[in-house]
Structures are given as C-alpha cells and as structure tokens.
Amino acid sequence: NAGVMQNPRHLVRRRGQEARLRCSPMKGHSHVYWYRQLPEEGLKFMVYLQKENIIDESGMPKERFSAEFPKEGPSILRIQQVVRGDSAAYFCASSPAGQGNHEQYFGPGTRLTVT
Amino acid sequence: GENVGLHLPTLSVQEGDNSIINCAYSNSASDYFIWYKQESGKGPQFIIDIRSNMDKRQGQRVTVLLNKTVKHLSLQIAATQPGDSAVYFCAVNGGGGADGLTFGKGTHLIIQP
Numbered sequence: 001n002a003g004v005m006q007n008p009r010h011l012v013r014r015r016g017q018e019a020r021l022r023c024s025p026m027k028g029h030s031h032v033y034w035y036r037q038l039p040e041e042g043l044k045f046m047v048y049l050q051k052e053n054i055i056d057e058s059g060m061p062k063e064r065f066s067a068e069f070p071k072e073g074p075s076i077l078r079i080q081q082v083v084r085g086d087s088a089a090y091f092c093a094s095s096p097a098g099q100g101n102h103e104q105y106f107g108p109g110t111r112l113t114v115t
Numbered sequence: 116g117e118n119v120g121l122h123l124p125t126l127s128v129q130e131g132d133n134s135i136i137n138c139a140y141s142n143s144a145s146d147y148f149i150w151y152k153q154e155s156g157k158g159p160q161f162i163i164d165i166r167s168n169m170d171k172r173q174g175q176r177v178t179v180l181l182n183k184t185v186k187h188l189s190l191q192i193a194a195t196q197p198g199d200s201a202v203y204f205c206a207v208n209g210g211g212g213a214d215g216l217t218f219g220k221g222t223h224l225i226i227q228p
Contacts, residue, residue, distance in 0.1 A: 040221075041221075043159065043216075045216060055214055103149065106158035
C-alpha cells in the first residue's frame with residue numbers, strides 16, 4: 001500500500017522559471033493538502049484541495065502560485081517566475097476525509113532550490 | 116491567527132530516559148491535535164493524535180496529554196532510543212472544521228548514548 005508520493009524529490013530552477021511539483025495521494029484518499037517548510041521552521045499550510053475543487057487556499061501567496069487536483073492524475077503545485085525566496089521544502093499530505101479533523105499522511109517532500 | 120509554539124528548540128536526553136516535549140496553542144476552538152516526528156530529509160511522520168474530548172491518550176512508548184484550560188499539549192516518550200532522535204512538531208487544527216493544520220516550529224530531540 002503505497003504512501004503519499006511526491007516528485008521530483010529535488011528541483012533546481014533559475015529565477016524566472018516555472019516549478020511544477022506533483023503529489024499522488026494515498027490510495028483511497030481524495031483530500032490533498034500542500035505545505036511549505038523553510039529551514040529550521042515548522043510547516044506552513046498553503047492550500048487544501050479535493051478532486052477538481054480548491055477548498056481552502058488561504059495560505060497561498062496571491063501571485064505566482066496555483067494548485068490543482070484534477071479528476072485524473074496527481075495534484076500539481078505550480079510556481080511561476082520563481083524567486084530565491086521560493087526555495088523551500090514543499091510537502092503534500094493526504095487524508096481520507098477533510099476539514100482538518102483527520103490524520104494527514106505526508107509525502108517525502110520536494111526540495112526546491114532557486115538559483 | 117493561530118499561534119503554535121514549543122517551549123524549547125532543542126532537548127537532549129540520555130538513552131533510556133523519558134522525554135517530554137511541550138507545545139502551547141492559542142486557538143480555543145482547536146479540537147484536533149497531532150504530534151509528528153520528522154527525520155532529516157524526510158516528511159513528517161504521524162506519531163499520535165488526540166481530540167478535544169480527551170485529555171490523555173497512549174500509544175506504544177508515547178503518551179499525549181492535553182490541557183485545554185491552559186491550551187497546552189505535551190508528548191511523553193518513554194525509554195528513549197537512538198531512533199527517537201528527530202524534530203518533533205505539534206500541529207493543531209483551526210477548530211470548527213477549519214482546513215489545514217497549523218504547525219509549531221519544532222523541538223529537536225537529541226538522544227545521547
């Protein structure tokens with residue numbers, strides 16, 4: 001029973017390029033959360049999605065960041081025109097039910113480095 | 116907004132001793148609390164959770180205590196082992212079904228031989 005899958009594990013982008021991070025939730029989970037972690041910090045909630053719907057994006061920067069969770073395929077976190085401050089570890093979590101009241105299972109993360 | 120903090124950034128204990136990691140939260144509406152363990156280069160790993168209708172819950176070698184009066188959460192690890200070395204985060208929800216978890220900054224637990 002595979003856990004939450006994220007790829008790539010490491011991503012290097014130059015300033016101004018686009019970064020696309022992918023997350024496949026655990027089998028049977030239809031709720032996906034994205035978090036960002038800076039060095040020596042805790043995780044910061046970004047967005048919560050269900051299939052084809054963004055439920056809560058209160059933690060997402062207003063510009064350059066977007067997320068989707070299509071009917072088929074993985075959830076995608078997209079960062080356009082990356083800047084150095086976007087360098088961080090991005091974690092995806094999934095749960096069998098939503099609304100923050102259930103255990104969230106985390107993937108291994110994607111470490112984005114912007115040069 | 117939610118403020119979740121830990122009292123110590125680093126905790127060093129001898130192998131075999133018990134350890135206690137503390138966490139304070141600010142939102143009185145929070146009703147679901149989780150402890151995660153994160154090893155270097157990995158994602159957070161679930162340890163134990165507790166809902167607001169309980170004040171204590173035990174797992175294998177771990178116990179979580181919840182004091183809603185003072186908004187305090189603690190994780191007790193019994194008979195610590197080298198494999199317990201990691202950063203430990205408490206996480207709370209927003210209460211009332213609010214989406215996403217709010218994480219504390221983490222406590223780095225160091226097990227000394």
